[in-house]
Amino acid sequence: MRRVIFNQKGGVGKSTITCNLAAISAAEGKKTLVIDMDIQGNSTHYLLGDKVPDPDATLAHFFKETLSLNPFSKGQEGLDDNIHATPFPNLYVLPSHPEMEPLQGRLESRYKIYKLREALDQLQGYERVYIDTPPILNFFSRSALIASHACLIPFDCDQFSRDALYTLLAAIAEIKADHNNGLEIEGIIANQYQGRATLPRQMVNALLSEGQPVLKTKLSPSVKVRESHSQSQPLIHYAPDHKLTKEFKALHKEIHKKQA
Template sequence: MRRVVFNQKGGVGKSTITSNLAAIAAHQGLRTLVVDLDAQGNSTRYLLGDAADDAAPGAAEFFQSTLSFSVRPTKTADFISPSAWEHLHVMRASPALEELHSKLESRYKIYKLRDALQALEKDYDQIWIDTPPALNFYTRSALIAANSCLIPFDCDDFSRRALYGLLESVNEIQADHNRDLRVEGIVVNQFQPRASLPQRTVQELLDEGLPVLQPYLSASVKIKESHELARPMIHLDQRHKLTQEYLALFNGLGENT
């Protein structure tokens, strides 16, 4: 199963959601890979901590390798690093992704990630792809490579308005490049149940028949501690309310075995 977590809007929790759901998958014994395509490297830092500085070559080096022909090409597995958590591996991001973007786009390497991840399916039960906050080469590559798409949503009117364009972009990728791609659901993040605006905004999505997933992820300062310590919630505090929400969200997703 290959999932992409995608939203063109920044600050909606893509990396946090990707990393925590992937960490739960690994914690449940599933062989799990996180592919970080955001040059900021938030998922990389979250899952690898200080070890990210000494990790194996990653996503940038993988894409660099696609720009030239080699009689003995590097195996995709060589661009993957183990995390401190059993069953959880990372193809790390780096700022070099930004430098490569125009070259990859002009050379039309849009299917290389799909081909590489399909070849890894025998090694991993789940592959999670974190994307940059833009519909660029890397995001399109991820959508072409994935079976399903999760869309983080942070409960404001700007996000709601942007959601329709985002869904159109996913539908276009599906029609032109990836018939198997589906929107698995909208993940409501930083939800405040006692505030009227989040409740009203989410209800509007439900009224429109959009696939809003349950449960909603609560706003919590604990997630900031999780980021600082580079410990996903399942490894930081299994009894915390937010951890339980992540567990329920993960267990509600399809094909988790």
């Protein structure tokens, strides 16, 4: 199962949600891969800190090799050589790299938009794949949506985010129609949700009244998120008994129950 976590709005918790759901999958014994498609590399740093074992083995290297005219180059063999083990059992990451940014124009002009999906179709052994994306609909986020079976949408509970959500849903629908008819919106995740505040409740209730697929589990704001990022430890390892960790476990259970 391949999930993409995507929103065109920045700061909505894509990397946090990606890494924490993946860490829970791995802790449950599932061999799990995180793919960091964002050049900022937040998921890479969350899981590896500054300890990327081989900086030349990254997602940028994979995409550069897709542009190579040499049919015997390493990149033609797939993603395996660019994947790194994290310090956590069963959890692996395909790191981002700043060199991805200047590659976009060449990748688009040579129509490499399906290369990630083709490589993932050939990748063996991973039961679950979570893909983090940049906060913009560009070549890399489109590649991720085309390569995935399901999309999770983090949602900040304010009017600006609600207005932007409709543009996002239309963009996903277009990619589904044109490139990936198996792509489904698995759910909208209410993040930084304050249940006692009026506006977040109104926003969620408005989406539900429209029939939008808002997930039952909501994620609370917590300083533990920043702490876990700074320590490069997902919450299940950094603060296993914390309220937010339990919410992530409940969210993980909810999406996999929907899948079953």
